[in-house]
Amino acid sequence: MSDEEAKLKLAKKYELxxxxxxxxxxxxxxxxxxxxxxxxKYQARLVGILRHMVSxxxxxxxxxxxxxxxxYRARERYVPMARFSTWLFTITHNVASSALLKRSRRKEVNxxxxxxxxxxxxxxxxxxxxxxxxxxxxxxxxxxxxxxMRQAIDQLGDRQRMALLLSRFEGMSxxxxxxxxxxxxxxxxxxxxxxxxxxxxxxEPYVNSGILPEQLANSGLESKGDSTGxxxxxxxxxx
Amino acid sequence: xxxxxxxxxxERTPLEADAEQLTAYLDGELSGEELAAVEQRLIDxxxxxSLMQKLQSSWDMLDSLPRTGSRDAFVRTTMEMVAQAxxxxxxxxxxxxLPNWLGMLLGLAVIPAVLAWASYWMTxxxxxxxxxxxxxxxxxxxxxxxxxxxxxxxxxxxxLDEADLFTSEVISLFPPVENSADSNLDADVGPLxxxxxxxxxxxxxxxxxxxxxxxxxxxxxxxxxxxxxxRKELVDFQQKLMQHPKRDRINQTLVAYYDWLKSLGQSERTxxxxxxxxxxxxxxxxxxxxxxxxxxxxxxxxxxxxxADAEALFAWYDALIKQKEKKIRRAAAVVYINxxxxxxxxxxxxxxxxxxxxxxxxxxxxxxFKYDRKTINPLIQxxxxxxxxxxxxxxxxxxxxxxxxxxxRTRLIINWIDAANQSRSSISQEKLRSFxxxxxxxxxxxxxxxxxxxxxxxxxRMYRKRQLDINADxxxxxxxxxxx
Numbered sequence: 236m237s238d239e240e241a242k243l244k245l246a247k248k249y250e251l252x253x254x255x256x257x258x259x260x261x262x263x264x265x266x267x268x269x270x271x272x273x274x275x276k277y278q279a280r281l282v283g284i285l286r287h288m289v290s291x292x293x294x295x296x297x298x299x300x301x302x303x304x305x306x307y308r309a310r311e312r313y314v315p316m317a318r319f320s321t322w323l324f325t326i327t328h329n330v331a332s333s334a335l336l337k338r339s340r341r342k343e344v345n346x347x348x349x350x351x352x353x354x355x356x357x358x359x360x361x362x363x364x365x366x367x368x369x370x371x372x373x374x375x376x377x378x379x380x381x382x383x384m385r386q387a388i389d390q391l392g393d394r395q396r397m398a399l400l401l402s403r404f405e406g407m408s409x410x411x412x413x414x415x416x417x418x419x420x421x422x423x424x425x426x427x428x429x430x431x432x433x434x435x436x437x438x439e440p441y442v443n444s445g446i447l448p449e450q451l452a453n454s455g456l457e458s459k460g461d462s463t464g465x466x467x468x469x470x471x472x473x474x
Numbered sequence: 475x476x477x478x479x480x481x482x483x484x485e486r487t488p489l490e491a492d493a494e495q496l497t498a499y500l501d502g503e504l505s506g507e508e509l510a511a512v513e514q515r516l517i518d519x520x521x522x523x524s525l526m527q528k529l530q531s532s533w534d535m536l537d538s539l540p541r542t543g544s545r546d547a548f549v550r551t552t553m554e555m556v557a558q559a560x561x562x563x564x565x566x567x568x569x570x571x572l573p574n575w576l577g578m579l580l581g582l583a584v585i586p587a588v589l590a591w592a593s594y595w596m597t598x599x600x601x602x603x604x605x606x607x608x609x610x611x612x613x614x615x616x617x618x619x620x621x622x623x624x625x626x627x628x629x630x631x632x633x634l635d636e637a638d639l640f641t642s643e644v645i646s647l648f649p650p651v652e653n654s655a656d657s658n659l660d661a662d663v664g665p666l667x668x669x670x671x672x673x674x675x676x677x678x679x680x681x682x683x684x685x686x687x688x689x690x691x692x693x694x695x696x697x698x699x700x701x702x703x704x705r706k707e708l709v710d711f712q713q714k715l716m717q718h719p720k721r722d723r724i725n726q727t728l729v730a731y732y733d734w735l736k737s738l739g740q741s742e743r744t745x746x747x748x749x750x751x752x753x754x755x756x757x758x759x760x761x762x763x764x765x766x767x768x769x770x771x772x773x774x775x776x777x778x779x780x781x782a783d784a785e786a787l788f789a790w791y792d793a794l795i796k797q798k799e800k801k802i803r804r805a806a807a808v809v810y811i812n813x814x815x816x817x818x819x820x821x822x823x824x825x826x827x828x829x830x831x832x833x834x835x836x837x838x839x840x841x842x843f844k845y846d847r848k849t850i851n852p853l854i855q856x857x858x859x860x861x862x863x864x865x866x867x868x869x870x871x872x873x874x875x876x877x878x879x880x881x882x883r884t885r886l887i888i889n890w891i892d893a894a895n896q897s898r899s900s901i902s903q904e905k906l907r908s909f910x911x912x913x914x915x916x917x918x919x920x921x922x923x924x925x926x927x928x929x930x931x932x933x934x935r936m937y938r939k940r941q942l943d944i945n946a947d948x949x950x951x952x953x954x955x956x957x958x
Contacts, residue, residue: 248747250704251623261699267553269699274552282548287539300552307556308563380538388536402501403536409503427501428494434532442531 246315255319263310274303281327284400287388288331298334302327317414324415328397335393387437395430398423496526517804527815534819608694612675614712618693620732626711628718630752635727637756639763786865791891795835798853806838807831809846843892854884909937
């Protein structure tokens with residue numbers, strides 16, 4: 236079978252299997268309604284993923300719009316070579332990586348990896364105390380846990396975080412994540428394993444004795460239990 | 475590709491190696507021997523099990539992250555942005571083609587004339603074309619849904635027809651799900667019309683009931699929205715099928731194959747499409763049909779066994795679980811801890827775990843079946859099956875020996891055990907009443923025409939069958955976890 240035939244067969248397979256591929260092919264044929272349907276279907280998921288990659292919701296929405304614009308501009312040369320979602324998240328990954336790179340070059344380290352970036356503009360424990368005095372305990376606990384998890388994933392490297400988000404919130408298989416991030420499945424397995432270990436290391440002191448990640452970082456204890464081989468703040472050395 | 479795929483140079487620590495194995499396990503990425511090895515180690519090695527629980531627990535805590543939605547106007551602003559970009563792109567293209575002054579001249583002089591002519595021509599076509607096209611493509615439009623979901627390959631369908639896999643017995647075991655949108659649509663789509671001339675098609679179209687006509691229009695709109703090449707592919711296939719000497723048989727096979735595909739999950743359908751050559755694909759289809767057959771037989775197995783054999787099965791089962799009590803209690807505790815964490819996001823309190831461990835054995839087995847059925851498999855060994863065969867009648871033995879492999883036989887027996895377990899647990903009146911209220915009108919009418927004794931027997935049979943099919947009893951779940 237020639238490459239061209241193999242490509243056609245693959246394209247047909249995805250057209251048969253994936254309704255979103257069929258929508259994208261309608262976009263290619265000039266159907267703006269089909270594009271709107273795709274935007275409606277994926278907007279929340281895209282903004283959700285990007286929100287965990289960059290510093291604020293507005294920036295996440297801007298990047299999501301950039302992703303959709305790229306999808307639209309690519310419509311004429313679109314040939315389905317994967318599920319639509321895989322293709323979309325590949326573009327998302329590229330857009331997010333490029334935004335993070337630009338930011339780090341400009342040294343506007345206002346990204347999620349910054350200790351004072353993203354969520355915590357005030358110390359976490361202060362926030363938690365304030366909340367617990369205003370709301371029912373359960374709500375305060377949930378908010379505190381949410382903040383801790385937010386801080387925890389912020390401490391992952393960019394690729395670990397993206398792999399984690401795709402696995403946990405998009406339910407992608409290793410192969411799909413590998414296709415999306417242009418990695419091998421083994422590399423994805425390794426990324427996710429280190430991400431899980433890192434998360435465990437960060438949240439374990441909180442679960443066991445209520446120590447917040449920030450307190451842990453200040454005490455310098457973090458490295459003792461962290462054998463993931465990756466330093467925090469987005470280091471990609473072992474990512 | 476850059477160095478992204480490069481593995482870290484340093485060696486992994488034992489903790490990292492364990493974490494990698496457990497991560498793949500928790501993500502459902504292990505299979506076969508690896509899966510069995512991890513599961514066995516989870517049973518044997520407490521530290522390994524503890525690491526898994528911690529990894530899973532921190533992973534589950536991610537659920538506490540708020541779900542970020544986008545603002546209400548996101549779709550509208552995105553569409554506006556895209557429309558602006560499209561205008562800008564068109565403008566760029568136009569400027570590349572024509573100098574500005576020429577473009578303006580054309581805009582002023584030629585385009586209105588062209589528009590006027592085009593408008594007249596389109597109106598004329600709009601009156602004539604749709605109906606003409608609808609009649610011409612009627613068989614294709616009627617079968618649109620099927621053609622979009624099966625391989626449009628006459629040779630494959632010929633081979634499939636010769637393999638004679640879709641006998642009525644198999645199909646009747648897996649009727650398409652009623653009330654699904656697909657099935658409703660299918661009910662309106664007729665088989666391939668044979669030897670039909672254009673006038674006959676037009677007559678048929680005219681006499682169609684409104685609901686069917688609606689579905690035809692929907693299919694036509696979908697067909698119109700396809701790319702040119704895909705549409706051509708469908709038209710070519712339709713023509714080949716119409717000219718085929720065995721077209722009715724081939725069409726019946728196509729319809730049966732399409733119905734059968736609905737019983738498969740997405741990954742199974744992908745597996746079929748990924749199987750390159752026709753003989754291998756047909757072999758795979760045959761294997762899947764056999765698997766389904768076995769499963770359905772297993773579901774019915776306990777009730778089909780002669781009474782004496784059912785008794786023998788229960789006796790064997792009671793002896794088996796007593797003999798393997800230690801293993802069963804250990805496996806049930808692992809399943810309990812994992813399920814508890816999955817549902818509650820935390821470890822069960824020690825007192826609750828202890829109380830769970832003391833529950834009757836049969837209840838623990840039922841619990842494993844409900845929450846992690848595969849844990850049962852390693853508990854049934856060859857000598858256990860031999861003992862069972864010695865107890866069963868020759869009739870029941872002939873069922874077990876009917877061409878099943880060892881693994882298939884084990885699965886069948888496990889299904890029997892499940893049925894035995896289910897059939898001996900009591901059903902409360904409340905459960906039965908609630909189940910009866912949940913039946914469709916048609917099912918209730920059918921039951922209400924029976925004598926009181928048959929009414930109850932049939933209702934219990936349906937209840938059991940539903941339990942085995944969906945394996946989800948929420949009342950019992952609430953009891954086990956002490957309320958929601």
